Amino acid sequence: xxxxxxxxxxxxxxxxxxxxxxxxxxxxxxxxxxxxxxxxxxxxxxxxxxxxxxxxxxxxxxxxxxxxxxxxxxxxxxxxxxxxxxxxxxxxxxxxxxxxxxxxxxxxxxxxxxxxxxxxxxxxxxxxxxxxxxxxxxxxxxxxxxxxxxxxxxxxxxxxxxxxxxxxxxxxxxxxxxxxxxxxxxxxxxxxxxxxxxxxxxxxxxxxxxxxxxxxxxx
Ligand SMILES: [Fe+2]
Numbered sequence: 001x002x003x004x005x006x007x008x009x010x011x012x013x014x015x016x017x018x019x020x021x022x023x024x025x026x027x028x029x030x031x032x033x034x035x036x037x038x039x040x041x042x043x044x045x046x047x048x049x050x051x052x053x054x055x056x057x058x059x060x061x062x063x064x065x066x067x068x069x070x071x072x073x074x075x076x077x078x079x080x081x082x083x084x085x086x087x088x089x090x091x092x093x094x095x096x097x098x099x100x101x102x103x104x105x106x107x108x109x110x111x112x113x114x115x116x117x118x119x120x121x122x123x124x125x126x127x128x129x130x131x132x133x134x135x136x137x138x139x140x141x142x143x144x145x146x147x148x149x150x151x152x153x154x155x156x157x158x159x160x161x162x163x164x165x166x167x168x169x170x171x172x173x174x175x176x177x178x179x180x181x182x183x184x185x186x187x188x189x190x191x192x193x194x195x196x197x198x199x200x201x202x203x204x205x206x207x208x209x210x211x212x213x214x215x216x217x218x219x
Pocket of ligand 1: 097181183185186
């Protein structure tokens with residue numbers, strides 16, 4: 001009871017800040033044209049994925065935050081708790097896709113010397129890393145994401161998978177560097193049910209400059 005009272009007091013304290021943040025998320029612009037990643041990812045997939053799917057996560061995240069603001073103001077703990085699923089799903093969808101678009105490019109890029117070294121130290125060599133990340137990503141049951149992340153505790157790289165739109169950092173503590181979206185909306189129109197072919201192909205368009213910058217920042 002004492003803990004609940006404390007939490008309510010804390011929620012009351014943060015309420016104005018939460019209310020003040022209502023509806024602030026926007027769909028980020030893609031750093032390239034919808035057709036830029038062809039033939040690896042078709043214009044049609046990119047347009048639907050960005051303008052429909054990602055937009056829906058943003059819209060629903062803003063709606064959930066608005067409801068959260070109201071619930072916090074009213075100290076409606078049941079409502080606050082009931083919103084956690086929508087916040088996780090839509091907030092995760094927004095975070096994941098915002099990283100994903102920047103993780104991809106039509107330009108030829110290579111990992112920085114630092115990242116290359118960290119990959120070799122952790123996985124043996126680049127091909128072994130690619131094989132390991134591909135294997136766990138292809139094996140995800142249903143919808144989810146395969147990730148290369150940075151483990152701040154060990155100072156090393158790690159691989160992980162997350163179900164649905166669970167965001168990597170909030171779920172595992174790893175800082176996200178490279179994410180592979182294996183929801184069917186990311187590949188089905190082009191690769192049908194052949195997920196391994198899509199995952200193999202996506203390595204052709206990884207923006208290693210972006211991944212290297214995330215790595216440098218995370219360290
Ligand atoms: Fe997606």
